[in-house]
Amino acid sequence: MTDELERDLRAANPVRSRRTDPLSARAEAELADLLASAPVVPIESAPRKRSPLAWALAGAAALVVAALITVNSLNTPAAVIAALPELDAVPIDATLSEVLAEMSANARKLPGDTTLGQVIDSEAWYSEITVDEESTTFFVQPQLVHLEWRDDYTGFIETRAGEVRWGDPVSADGMAEPGELLSHYDFDEPGTFPPVFGDPPPDTAEGFSEYIRAANPEFDDDTETMLYFASLRDIRGFWPLTGPQAAGALDFIATLPDVELLGEVTDRVGRTGIALVTETKTHRQVLVFDRKTGQLISEETLYLGGIPDFDVPPGVMGFTAWEAAG
Amino acid sequence: MMTCVSDGSIRTPRRSHDERAAAFAVVYREWYPLILTTCERRLGDHAAAEDAAAEVFRIAWQKLPDGVGPTLPWLYGVVRNVIGSEYRRTGRAAALVQRAEGEGLVAAQPDDPRGFEVRLALARLRPIERELLFMTYWEELTPAEVAAILKIPVTSVWMRLTRAREALKKQLDRATPATGTISGAEVDA
Numbered sequence: 001m002t003d004e005l006e007r008d009l010r011a012a013n014p015v016r017s018r019r020t021d022p023l024s025a026r027a028e029a030e031l032a033d034l035l036a037s038a039p040v041v042p043i044e045s046a047p048r049k050r051s052p053l054a055w056a057l058a059g060a061a062a063l064v065v066a067a068l069i070t071v072n073s074l075n076t077p078a079a080v081i082a083a084l085p086e087l088d089a090v091p092i093d094a095t096l097s098e099v100l101a102e103m104s105a106n107a108r109k110l111p112g113d114t115t116l117g118q119v120i121d122s123e124a125w126y127s128e129i130t131v132d133e134e135s136t137t138f139f140v141q142p143q144l145v146h147l148e149w150r151d152d153y154t155g156f157i158e159t160r161a162g163e164v165r166w167g168d169p170v171s172a173d174g175m176a177e178p179g180e181l182l183s184h185y186d187f188d189e190p191g192t193f194p195p196v197f198g199d200p201p202p203d204t205a206e207g208f209s210e211y212i213r214a215a216n217p218e219f220d221d222d223t224e225t226m227l228y229f230a231s232l233r234d235i236r237g238f239w240p241l242t243g244p245q246a247a248g249a250l251d252f253i254a255t256l257p258d259v260e261l262l263g264e265v266t267d268r269v270g271r272t273g274i275a276l277v278t279e280t281k282t283h284r285q286v287l288v289f290d291r292k293t294g295q296l297i298s299e300e301t302l303y304l305g306g307i308p309d310f311d312v313p314p315g316v317m318g319f320t321a322w323e324a325a326g
Numbered sequence: 327m328m329t330c331v332s333d334g335s336i337r338t339p340r341r342s343h344d345e346r347a348a349a350f351a352v353v354y355r356e357w358y359p360l361i362l363t364t365c366e367r368r369l370g371d372h373a374a375a376e377d378a379a380a381e382v383f384r385i386a387w388q389k390l391p392d393g394v395g396p397t398l399p400w401l402y403g404v405v406r407n408v409i410g411s412e413y414r415r416t417g418r419a420a421a422l423v424q425r426a427e428g429e430g431l432v433a434a435q436p437d438d439p440r441g442f443e444v445r446l447a448l449a450r451l452r453p454i455e456r457e458l459l460f461m462t463y464w465e466e467l468t469p470a471e472v473a474a475i476l477k478i479p480v481t482s483v484w485m486r487l488t489r490a491r492e493a494l495k496k497q498l499d500r501a502t503p504a505t506g507t508i509s510g511a512e513v514d515a
Contacts, residue, residue, distance in 0.1 A: 013464045015464060022359075124481070
C-alpha cells in the first residue's frame, strides 16, 4: 500500500546509496581482499555466546522501540510505571514438568488438521507515558490486531484502537477513540505477506528446535531461553496452533533450561491460564497457556532494570493476548 | 551446500576455507548495499559510509564462527558499534549521536521544498519513531527484517509504524513553509 505520506518519505531520502545497488568496484575489491586473508579469530574459538553487554544493548534497543515510551524528563517517577500491575500468580499443586506433560497430553487430544492461510486476532498494548513539567499521563490503550493471510501469501493486517484498560488519559492527545481504525495494510501480490515462520509449525520438541533454529541461525546451545520464548510468541503471532502443534511447543519448552512455573494467573483479558517464566539479567518473559487445551493464549514482557543509561524504571512493558483459534 | 533461511541469513556446513569464503561472498553481496545505505544515512557522507561498511564486513569476516553466516540483526549491531566508534573518532560525544543524526538529516541538501519539509518533520520526531520510518522507507527493510533487528513481533512493527506515521503527519501539519534554511530547526533528540 503506497500513500502520499509514503511517497513523500521516500522522495525525501537524501541518501545516495540504495539497497538494490550493485556492488561498486571498491566493494568488489574489498571483498576479494577479505577472502584472500585468513580470519584473525580461529573458527573454533570464535565467540558463540552472547555477552552480557551485547544482551544489554540489544535489550535496550528492543525496549526503546518496543515500549514507545514518551519520556520528556529523565526524572521519571518509578510510581508512574509501577501503576501497571504485574500478573498475580497463585501457586498450583504440580511441578513444572508435571504441568507441561498434562497440558501437552490435553493438546494432543485436540484436532491436528493444519492448512496454510490463517486468521489471527489479538489484543496488544504498550506503555504510553508522558512526563513533563505540566502533567504526568499514564494510560494503557490496547490495540486490536486482525490479521488474515491466505495460502498464496496474500492478506492484510488491520489495527483498531481498543478500550483504555488502565490509567486515566489527562488529555485526548495520543489517545484514539476505541474502535477507530488505526491502520490497514494490504498484501495483494502473492508472496508478499510477511510471516516470519512461513511453514506450518511442527508437532514435536525436536521439530520445534529445528524450526526455530532454521529461522534464527545464530541460535546455538548457549542461546538463552528468553529468545526461544520470543520465537514461540512470534510463531503464535501467525499460526493458531493445532492441538499436536501446541503439544510440540510444550514438549519443546520442557527441554529448555531456566524455565520456572509461575502458577495460575488471570491474563490481561480475564482468562485463567498457567504462566511460565524465564528471565535474563534485565528482562522477564511470561508465557500463559490454557491448561485445558495447551494453547499459548498470552505473553508479556517485563523490564527488570539494570541497563545502563536506560533511565526507565522496571515494570511491565507490553503484552499480547490471542483469541482462541477457530 | 548453503541454505537460505527466512531472515536472509546463510547456514553453511563445516567448512574448508574455500567453502567458508564462498558462503561469506554470498552474504556480502546480499547485504553490502543495505549496510552501506544504513551507514550513509547515519554518517551523512558517502565516503565515510564506504569506510564504515568495509569495517563492518571486516569484523564479520574475522569474528563470525564457521558454519553460520552473519544475520542482518547481527550486522546491524556491528553497524551501531562501528558508527559509534566513528563518532568518537571524530570527536562527537556518544550522547550526541542521535541529535547529530537528526541535524545531519535536516542539513541534507534542501533541493526541493517538500523534501525539506519532510526531513525537518522527521528531525522533530523522537529518535525511536524516526528510526522505524528510516528502516522501513529509506533502508527498504521488510517488516520481518525490522522485527528481527528490533527483536519484537512483526505485528508490533506494524502497530509502531502506524504510531510513527501519525507522529510524522502531526509534525507535517504543524510545519510552516520551508525557508530553505536550517537555523530554525529544533531537533528533538
